[in-house]
Amino acid sequence: MYRRLRYSQLSAFYANYATKVEIDANIRDGFESQRYKPRNHPGRTKVKVATIPMAIQKAIKIVLDDNDAKMYLEESEKLANYLNSRHLPPEDGEIDEKTAKIYSSVSQNYYSKLNKELTEEEKYKSDKYIQSKVFNILKKNVYAWGNISYDKPTCLQYLIARAAPEYAVLLRVLDEIKRKLPDYKPRSFFDFGSGVGTGTWAVNTVWTGDIFEYFTVDTSQHMNDLARLLLCHGKDNVEMPYKAYFQRQFLPASSDIKYNVVLSAFSFFELPSMKSRLETIQKLWNKTEDFLIIIEQGTNAGFRVVNEAREFVLSVTDEQNKGYVFAPCPNDQICPRFLEQKTPCNFLMKYETLGYPSKVELFGELFSYVILRKGERPANDPQWPRVVRAPLVRSGHTICRLCTKEGELKEIIFSKSKFDQTTYRCARSSNWGDELPVK
Structure with a gap:
């Protein structure tokens, strides 16, 4: 048996004897009464595959057809490859x-x-x-960094290449809040680097009818025009469906008005230095009433940006502006994955492509993210460990790589013989990115 296990698995095998792992006692009754089932336990991510809402898909098709966008297909693929391989600007x-x-x-x-x-x-x-x-x-x-000039053709290329994966990732991340706080209903939304409007589509999917005020910021006026056009069903003569929808090209300096949900998704690579990134995070945190969400590509560089934001906010000592990590981390310690500096902490989201101009296909997008919440961590926060790599499901046992509330990475082998049935089945049913409801 021991010869079949890798060294790390063998270490985890011995760790099972030292670390007691079992279903959180606060929800055990839910399993016994069959309110919860292991295959659908409360730590599981609800969004598995995302598809852009049909109304937005129709608007996208109208806009692309009106602009004869088939000529941009090859360039859109090049743009997508460039965006996914970007590095941060050298200091x-x-x-x-x-x-x-x-x-x-x-x-x-x-x-x-x-x-x-x-x-x-x-x-x-x-x-x-x-x-x-x-x-x-x-x-x-030395990496030749430069921010991208989003003229009209480039905006259309971006729409073709990035609308579907970005919407999918946003839906997955926002659903983290919806899953853990089902009664939470934000009234205002602020989107920095709003692009084609995927943030607005996602918040309206997760909190349909709840958002009253939208404030979006993008330096490209062409992007702003395109985002508005898509919300107006792809037609210039249609009235904007949201009354309190505001667009700006620059981030307002004032922090007088705060927003329930503040988002920056796939935007920080356009900033020229770490100093400008941290200044922007400070401004966004000052505008945050409840949640600040930072999302980037699931590369080493993207993870570095996300971790910068995480560490910056957690270093705030002002009692009025203190915060904690709502997700994905179950702790506020220094990120153990960042300390390793070998692989990024990232997750995978599946999505359906636009199907423009050919058939719809199923792809996956790697992303890194952090959701930061204003205030102190609640005393009743269970801080369940997060599954940070795809579990290895084998006959009679499952190997889960977990990030724990102690700020450690652990590899646990859940076997039929060593764990109770509920704990074993929950581990076996969990996927990359889920929380495992154990203590």
Whole structure:
């Protein structure tokens, strides 16, 4: 038996004896009365596959057909690939440090090959040669960051490439609040980097009829025009269905007006530095009444941005503005996945493509996110561990990788012989991104 287990699995096997894991006693009665079933336990994510609402799909088709958007299909694919492979802009200090190291290496290598004293003219030419070589090496080794100029064609390409996956991810993340707080009904919504309007579509799906005021910010006027057009069913002569719907190109500095739900999804890569990102997080947190949601691509760079926001908000000491992590983390400790710096903490959401111009297909989108809530963590928060990788389901046992309320990553082997039936079946039924209702 031991030879079949990997080292990490073997460690987890022994850990099972030291760590008692069982269904949360507060909900055990629910399982015994069959109000809950392991296959649909209260920690499971309800949204499995997302499809853009039919009314929005019709509006998208009208807009794309009106603009003969089939010509943008190839460019939209290139744009999607570029967005998914983006890195953060290099900081000034990073470039200076890298330049100094390269210069030292190149000059040392160059002068080590010379066996003579150089004249002043030769020194001048040598310095020019070394500087040129350093510059060429830097060009290959320093990421050439630039924010994207969203003109009308680029906005349409973005709509084709990103509307479906972004809406799916937003629906999945917002449903986290809906699942855990079914009676919560936000009245106002603020969307930073609103793009084609996927945030507005998602909040209206999750809280249909509850949102009264919408405030969206996007630096591209073309994006704002497109987002409004899609809400008006793709037609210029149709009245906006939401009375209190406001659009701006820049983030208002004032924090006098606060919003129940504040969102920034796939937007921070457009900011030129860490300083500007942190300043923006501060402004968004100041505008937050209940929840601040940050979502980025599920890459190392995207995860870094999300963790920046998480750490920044958790460092706030002002009693009026303190907050805690509502999801996905069951703790407010330093992220153990970030400390490892090997793989990002990310999750997978499945979605149906637009089907433009061909058939609808099923794809998956990797994303990283954090939901931060104003106030102190409630004393009755169960802080169930989060399943942070796809469970390995085997005959007679299931291996779950969990992030715990102690701020640790644990790998637990749930077997029929070592766990009660309810705990075992809940673990076996859980998916990547679910909470496991155990203590």
